[in-house]
Amino acid sequence: MSDMLRAPAEVKYAEELDWLESVDDGPKPFSWRLSPKMVRLFILGSERADGLDREIAPKWFGDRSFVERSIVTLASDRGLLLIGDPGTGKSWLAELLAAAISRNSTLVVQGTAGTTEDHIKYSWNVSMVIAKGQSRASMIPSPIMTAMEGGVIGRFEELTRATSDVQDALISILSEKYVSIPELDDDNIVFAKPGFSVIATANSRDRGVNDLSSALKRRFNFVRIPVVTNRKSEAEIVRFRTEELLRRHNIELEVPPTLLDVLLQSFADLRAASAAASGDDERLESALSTAEQIGVLEDAILHSTFFGARALTAAALAGSLVGSLARRSPEDLAILNKYWHGVIEPRSREESGEWTGFLEGGRQAIATLS
Structure with missing residues (x-):
């Protein structure tokens, strides 16, 4: 093997x-x-x-x-x-x-x-x-x-x-x-x-x-x-695939449960927004699948391991999410920017915690790509 x-x-x-x-x-x-x-x-x-x-x-x-x-x-x-x-x-x-x-x-x-x-x-x-x-x-x-x-x-x-x-x-x-x-x-x-x-x-x-x-x-x-919508099942899938990645690369890095919750909630929010959108210009091109969640988390883990402080942060996760989902410019960037200002910003004020770092990391990534 x-x-x-x-x-x-x-x-x-x-x-x-x-x-x-x-x-x-x-x-x-x-x-x-x-x-x-x-x-x-x-x-x-x-x-x-x-x-x-x-x-x-x-x-x-x-x-x-x-x-x-x-x-x-x-x-x-x-x-x-x-x-x-x-x-x-x-x-x-x-x-x-x-x-x-x-x-x-x-x-x-x-x-x-x-x-x-x-x-x-x-x-x-x-x-x-x-x-x-x-x-x-x-x-x-x-x-x-x-x-x-x-x-x-x-x-x-x-x-x-x-x-x-x-x-x-x-x-x-x-x-x-x-x-x-x-x-x-x-x-x-x-x-x-x-x-x-x-x-x-x-x-x-x-x-x-x-x-x-x-x-x-x-x-x-x-x-x-069907697309997995059950939060518990989706968390199990993401955790299972992430553990495989860590073993394959011999990476010793912990994925905090609070960050996994942030990732799952973000995708749930974006799916809901996509379902309510009236046209393709208001939907992300991404299917927002469980596989894409895994890809976002893997990207954040590898970036944190090779170029960060060998610890997964909310800012790194946000940057990975924006970089992975912003496929069309300016359409996808505009959708993500609206989500960050309309959902992540008030949530950061109300709940603080990991959402604060997630807010700042996403803002920086959007500004860099705009």
Whole structure:
């Protein structure tokens, strides 16, 4: 792991997965490495009622029903589509599911405007084709085809970013469960083995980019992942990710609970203002997601560690928040300036504490960017 900038979930939690597999006596669909109950437990964490000899920490924070529906879908012959706003943990949930079920979450196709049919089927090693002709040996299988051959989970990120012809190619894979290779005379069909499925993600804000056809929608079970609005759950997510960052960088720095409350309250205020806005010019371009909160806090921690007094301050947190959310100039800066004067300033007078440093840090950051 020390040689990886970001280890996949099956590597990061390998010891835990090995242990769960060793004590798992539940029925496993197809070629699954863990039973559905253990998959859920790995993702959501253990409880005392589970009767395990060790505690399993939660890795995804959300409603249990979303995880259970996702697991049930993957045990069927339908694909799973996780859809929601940016930063709601769709990709992380998809990675955890693939890691727990297949011990391989890296068979991923990233949907973009440049994604082609080859990326989900196969391409050719040109030099081998010239030397020996077309054969299975000279074929380069896509991550999806590799998942089919292995009977494991394949992933497709940002499905609505892919063009319609790529989406159409996925329809045949999900419905027929095989890929034809017309260039070959023999051994020209790759059949999916039991256990194969596809987890796709889609950004609900990308609606209208490349809408999914009704035929493709029928091949998926939809699980909509909402924005986390529960204050306790959001705090757990931010704390969990921040602790990972501190461990990865070997940083010994405390995040005061009062500063975490300031961050959570600020995002709650800005979301409320965005929901009440009458036009796009009155809304921040940011989705104000939990993932963006984590990014703001990580930025403040690293800045404080490398350039500050090795202590997280309210001023550093405010500067990070303004710098991260002020993407459009002058629109976003005007919105943040209005928020700082209309909300943070009176709150600083009434409650003082960390809000005073937060007020000054935000004012300085806005003035610097204006």
